[in-house]
Amino acid sequence: MNQPAENQPQVSLAQSSPTVGIFRERDGALEWSGRQETVRVEPWGPDGVRVRARLGGPLLDGLPGALLAEAPPAPSTVKIEGGRGRLTVGALTVEVDAEGLIRFLDTSDERELLAEERAHFWWPGSRLYTAVGNGHHRLEQRFAAYDDEKLYGLGQHQHGRFDQKGLVVDLVQRNAEVGIPVLTSSRGYTLLWNNPAIGRVELAHNGTRWVADSARQIDYWITAGAPAEAQRRYSAVTGRTPMLPEWAAGFWQCKLRYRTQDELLAVAREYKRRGLPLDVIVCDFFHWTHLGDWKFDLSEWPDPAAMVRELDELGVKLVVSVWPSVSPLSENHQLMEQRGYFIGTQYGPMAHADWPDKEVASTVQVAFYDATNPEAREFVWSRIRDNYLVPYGITAFWLDACEPELKPGFSENLRYWAGPGLEVGNMYPAENARTFYEGLRASGSGDDEIITLNRSAWAGSQRYGAALWSGDIGTDFPTLRRQIAAGLNTSLSGIPWWNTDIGGFHGGDPDDPEYREVMVRWFQFGALSPLMRLHGFRDPGTPLGPEMTGGPNEVWSYGEEAGAVLEKYLRLRERLKPYVLQVMREAHEEGLPVMRPLFLEFPDDPAAWSVDDSYLFGRDLLVAPVLTVGATDRSAHLPAGARWTDAWTGETYEGGAAVTVDAPLDRIPLFLRDGARLPIRE
Numbered sequence: 001m002n003q004p005a006e007n008q009p010q011v012s013l014a015q016s017s018p019t020v021g022i023f024r025e026r027d028g029a030l031e032w033s034g035r036q037e038t039v040r041v042e043p044w045g046p047d048g049v050r051v052r053a054r055l056g057g058p059l060l061d062g063l064p065g066a067l068l069a070e071a072p073p074a075p076s077t078v079k080i081e082g083g084r085g086r087l088t089v090g091a092l093t094v095e096v097d098a099e100g101l102i103r104f105l106d107t108s109d110e111r112e113l114l115a116e117e118r119a120h121f122w123w124p125g126s127r128l129y130t131a132v133g134n135g136h137h138r139l140e141q142r143f144a145a146y147d148d149e150k151l152y153g154l155g156q157h158q159h160g161r162f163d164q165k166g167l168v169v170d171l172v173q174r175n176a177e178v179g180i181p182v183l184t185s186s187r188g189y190t191l192l193w194n195n196p197a198i199g200r201v202e203l204a205h206n207g208t209r210w211v212a213d214s215a216r217q218i219d220y221w222i223t224a225g226a227p228a229e230a231q232r233r234y235s236a237v238t239g240r241t242p243m244l245p246e247w248a249a250g251f252w253q254c255k256l257r258y259r260t261q262d263e264l265l266a267v268a269r270e271y272k273r274r275g276l277p278l279d280v281i282v283c284d285f286f287h288w289t290h291l292g293d294w295k296f297d298l299s300e301w302p303d304p305a306a307m308v309r310e311l312d313e314l315g316v317k318l319v320v321s322v323w324p325s326v327s328p329l330s331e332n333h334q335l336m337e338q339r340g341y342f343i344g345t346q347y348g349p350m351a352h353a354d355w356p357d358k359e360v361a362s363t364v365q366v367a368f369y370d371a372t373n374p375e376a377r378e379f380v381w382s383r384i385r386d387n388y389l390v391p392y393g394i395t396a397f398w399l400d401a402c403e404p405e406l407k408p409g410f411s412e413n414l415r416y417w418a419g420p421g422l423e424v425g426n427m428y429p430a431e432n433a434r435t436f437y438e439g440l441r442a443s444g445s446g447d448d449e450i451i452t453l454n455r456s457a458w459a460g461s462q463r464y465g466a467a468l469w470s471g472d473i474g475t476d477f478p479t480l481r482r483q484i485a486a487g488l489n490t491s492l493s494g495i496p497w498w499n500t501d502i503g504g505f506h507g508g509d510p511d512d513p514e515y516r517e518v519m520v521r522w523f524q525f526g527a528l529s530p531l532m533r534l535h536g537f538r539d540p541g542t543p544l545g546p547e548m549t550g551g552p553n554e555v556w557s558y559g560e561e562a563g564a565v566l567e568k569y570l571r572l573r574e575r576l577k578p579y580v581l582q583v584m585r586e587a588h589e590e591g592l593p594v595m596r597p598l599f600l601e602f603p604d605d606p607a608a609w610s611v612d613d614s615y616l617f618g619r620d621l622l623v624a625p626v627l628t629v630g631a632t633d634r635s636a637h638l639p640a641g642a643r644w645t646d647a648w649t650g651e652t653y654e655g656g657a658a659v660t661v662d663a664p665l666d667r668i669p670l671f672l673r674d675g676a677r678l679p680i681r682e
Helices: 227-238 261-273 304-314 333-339 374-392 421-443 477-491 513-527 555-590 606-610
Strands: 010-013 022-026 029-034 037-043 048-055 077-081 084-089 092-096 102-106 112-115 127-133 136-143 151-156 168-171 178-185 189-193 199-204 207-215 218-224 251-253 280-283 317-322 353-355 364-368 396-399 414-416 452-454 466-469 532-534 615-617 621-623 633-638 643-646 652-654 657-662 670-673
Touching: 022 077, 029 077, 029 084, 029 092, 037 084, 037 092, 037 127, 048 084, 048 092, 092 218, 102 218, 112 189, 136 218, 151 477, 168 178, 178 227, 178 421, 189 227, 207 218, 207 421, 218 227, 251 261, 251 555, 261 280, 261 304, 304 317, 304 374, 333 364, 333 374, 374 421, 396 421, 414 421, 421 452, 421 466, 477 513, 477 615, 513 532, 513 555, 652 657
Parallel strands: 251 280, 251 532, 280 317, 317 396, 396 452, 452 466
Antiparallel strands: 010 022, 022 029, 029 037, 037 048, 048 218, 077 084, 084 092, 092 102, 102 112, 127 136, 136 207, 151 178, 168 199, 178 189, 189 218, 199 207, 353 364, 615 621, 621 670, 633 657, 643 652, 643 670
């Protein structure tokens, strides 16, 4: 437990400089105050601390953030002497100087992990507050830069970079761009910017700067340790994912879109007729009467109960698409508007995007429900419960457009229940997943099997059973290549359940030989992803609207040669399901990712920190996807510290070097660690 405070706070008044502040020990935390600013450094779980700073008043509790309400207990000590304050919690020591500048040290050797840095020699500190009105500030938190540092995480982005040093990354939610403000450093720390405000992080060579466009106080959490241990610590303070349901570990079939009950059932029946594994099939958007009614259109889905029963008999789980947007034609719109269940606007009407709907020739102006409002969450869940769960037993949902998908995306015009749009906007996807997590738990229908498929996420989304996919992306090899870095950085951001649309989303002609090659290589990668899901808007597509659909997108849609390879990897995934579930249990119990960068398991191999085109699936399987057109071999780095076996040929290699292996069209290079035995070959 934290060391108890004395009867009176310990106060040290240093007199050597006119800019010296006051130190206090309070309830096991270290506080510094000066220049009308208060800074509090407090233990927050083993080897971790939380830092909060505010100008012009006492620190505020209860602001929106990703940290759990209570941190795991951890022993700590506080010392105030010589004009400095020090707090030590396990592997992390925090030093605050007389002017309020903070350094984070490795307790074992006093090595500097990270240090705050002045904005300018004339500026008194590293934290800048620019008033924007009503007690809110544009906040800047500056840290030193280190030439040898590599930085990873920050959620999912399509820039293709694994090491994000040198980048400027917006902290905002957009389709295919998911801002999760947590960084893992090669210097031995992991830092969470515990603030859902819209902003950015600048990872420049002359300094690191976190920016919140409008918020009330600085709030961040940091832990010391190797990457795997840091993931354990981070997940302990933001929440761990539930155990993945067994049915979700297999193959998910999806396309844009099955328009009717008959279409969807015909696909499920054909998989079973062919003897192919199929665990999940997805009912996509426009299955509803009106957007925001959250129920089946019975003219196209006449007997959902019979459909669910037949799918159950086939061993297939139905997942249904649910959007957070509400059409003015919806039966729920008027009531939700009157009760204040929509995201508000500072200026203009309460509408956030234009979107097609049924029974209207043009688009309509839709509103998004306010997922930060507990009453709004309860109302939306009541509609889901009464229209999907109770009558049909449907417990799995695809949460599309949950950034939310605003047009235009002016966060400063939004007013949430939790606060102004600029201050809280990034938390929306996590709160939307919370609607379904809490609803399923309250219903007693999903205590042990909660999963939602989300297009966006924020820090802590994982604790609500949120799986993330990489959004509406392209369908070529360069896009496939970028997904490796996107998935690895997502994994280091605390989201273990991740996947892509196998084959990409925007287009792709199933009859085109060039695209068939892309599909084969992507399908191989998908079979060795945390979740395996085939989706896309294949050519020839139809215009956006209630009647829209794309071309065929089943494994037999790609011709005999490609189809045979796809079937091979369907069966591989089925054989690997016990291993998949084993790794998922590590995510649930320890907070370790499923898709792991090589350095997570091998931090002492310098080369492992630069590998961005292969990864470990769990502890024992190294995956090296083929990412270029026409390739028939593949070079891969095998980390030092282990012996590796080619899973296809049985040839063994000592780690610490790159090897080149054959990679014909039907083979993705796979390597087993230290004699591990997995059923790769049939």
